[in-house]
Amino acid sequence: MSQVSEERDERVEHTPQPEPADQPEPGGQPEPAKKDSRAGRNLPAAIGVGLVLGAAIIVSLLTVRFIFIGVIAIAIGVGTFEFAGVLKRVANIKVAMIPVLVGGQAMIWLAWPFGRAGALTAFVLTVLACLLWRLPGGADGYLRDISASVFASAYLPLFGAFAAMLVPPEDGVGRVLTFLIAVVASDTGGYIAGVLGGKHPMAPSISPKKSWEGFAGSMVAGIVAGILTISLMLHGHTWQGAVFGAAIVLTATLGDLVESLIKRDLGIKDMGTLLPGHGGIMDRLDSLLPSAVVSWLLLSAFVPA
Known part of the structure; x- marks a missing residue:
């Protein structure tokens, strides 16, 4: 028992000890720790970004309202890049980027003159293009990648096309x-x-x-x-x-x-870091x-x- 005790004491003696925390200067006050909001956001940054985005949307609507369709198209394009990038980086899932990006823009812009028919036609053609685009990659992960590509096409640009369809009336x-x-x-x-x-x-x-x-x-x-x-x-x-x-x-x-x-x-x-x-x-x-x-x-x- 004494040998075990001595070995334990030796390990404790040679174990690196944490550095003491910095002490405030005499008469000074310790610097308060920064706290996040209860919602987990940097609230001032979130409010500032929200006001800028809101102002951009209102200006587009009150000047030439069809500019708002361009705002939707840009947001969907950037969101597609973020989503596909995260899937590739984290899960090695390969979205058919070119068909989804091009087809996504077609869904949004064709929803302007042709409504639901334009958006749905572009969506179906995008799915077909994804099936073809992924063929050279072989069978390994084919269903996984196609499922992600179809989901990305529906979740982002197809849903976004309905926002674009609010503008023309x-x-x-x-x-x-x-x-x-x-x-x-x-x-x-x-x-x-x-x-x-x-x-x-x-x-x-x-x-x-x-x-x-x-x-x-x-x-x-x-x-x-x-x-x-x-x-x-x-x-x-x-x-x-x-x-x-x-x-x-x-x-x-x-x-x-x-x-x-x-x-x-x-x-x-988070899906990205573009918006503080x-x-x-x-x-x-x-x-x-x-x-x-x-x-x-x-x-x-x-x-x-």
């Missing part, structure tokens, strides 16, 4: 703003309610910071935004605005959870993309062009 500015304001209200209401009173996790295994209190805040803010925008900008009924707002909250939340699952599956925190305080473009498109589809469907039914 005479009241297109009001339709786009109704869609965007509802999504922003959902995000903002959920953030405030979650920070102030979030206690009950909504999906702890997917997104630990998302709470039922935050979801309730999103629902209240989204419904109010839907009622105001549809009533004032599109001259619809109050009940239509309430239904629209609630539906957008559901799709925005679904989009956020889906992207959280994708990132957890890949073992990453937000991550990448994909990290901002998560709630917008599925909401664009539902916005077009409901606004087409409630307020026909």
